[in-house]
Amino acid sequence: xxxxxxxxxPFNVPEGATVAFNCTYxxxxxxxxxxxxxxxxxxxxxxxxxxxxxxxxxRFTAQLNRASQYISLLIRDSKLSDSATYLCVGTLSGGYxxxxxxxxxxxAVHP
Amino acid sequence: xxxxTQTPKFRVLKTGQSMTLLCAQDMNHEYMYWYRQxxxxxxxxxxxxxxxxxxxxxxxxxxxxxxxLKKQNFLLGLESAAPSQTSVYFCASxxxxxxxxxxxxxxxxTVT
Numbered sequence: 001x002x003x004x005x006x007x008x009x010p011f012n013v014p015e016g017a018t019v020a021f022n023c024t025y026x027x028x029x030x031x032x033x034x035x036x037x038x039x040x041x042x043x044x045x046x047x048x049x050x051x052x053x054x055x056x057x058x059r060f061t062a063q064l065n066r067a068s069q070y071i072s073l074l075i076r077d078s079k080l081s082d083s084a085t086y087l088c089v090g091t092l093s094g095g096y097x098x099x100x101x102x103x104x105x106x107x108a109v110h111p
Numbered sequence: 112x113x114x115x116t117q118t119p120k121f122r123v124l125k126t127g128q129s130m131t132l133l134c135a136q137d138m139n140h141e142y143m144y145w146y147r148q149x150x151x152x153x154x155x156x157x158x159x160x161x162x163x164x165x166x167x168x169x170x171x172x173x174x175x176x177x178x179x180l181k182k183q184n185f186l187l188g189l190e191s192a193a194p195s196q197t198s199v200y201f202c203a204s205x206x207x208x209x210x211x212x213x214x215x216x217x218x219x220x221t222v223t
Contacts, residue, residue, distance in 0.1 A: 008151070034211070041217075042217075043201055043215060043216050043217055044201070044214050046212075087154075102153055103151055104153065
């Protein structure tokens with residue numbers, strides 16, 4: 001079983017739609033979680049950190065459920081520019097900030 | 112402020128050739144990492160460093176070596192390239208554990 005699992009998609013949605021991605025992780029020792037965004041042929045960039053209390057940044061909302069070991073990302077009012085691959089990322093303790101990446105979920109927003 | 116830079120951006124090698132990928136960061140970060148990204152597999156950690164002069168193995172270290180002689184630079188070496196090392200290589204850095212990692216633009220390597 002992969003340590004971080006995501007639905008690879010693609011999710012094809014019209015502009016203005018609300019879309020949700022889920023991600024599950026297998027290691028209950030994972031300390032911190034993030035969503036990264038990766039555009040085609042570009043490097044990953046941090047979209048947002050994920051906190052147990054949930055956090056929101058504009059149209060994006062992230063939630064963490066430690067009991068069920070899943071993380072979610074909700075995108076409201078999708079824009080064409082949201083088209084990208086979204087990487088779910090967890091960390092393991094060990095003093096070196098090891099990031100465990102999911103394989104990514106591809107989102108395609110169409111007019 | 113350039114952030115994290117990588118050279119070269121692209122490279123084609125023949126099987127058995129060697130090369131070194133250079134990663135440089137100007138953010139005074141202690142931690143640096145080398146990842147490879149293959150289709151459908153996500154990023155996998157090759158080697159990492161928690162400070163100048165230190166290196167350690169990640170999850171896929173075989174066939175690679177690294178050095179961190181200066182805090183700002185992290186080098187990844189392939190001594191004898193194999194087709195299985197065809198991939199996109201990303202370098203990343205961060206100032207402390209559990210903080211955001213900043214990635215370089217990547218190096219696309221093809222081994223024929």
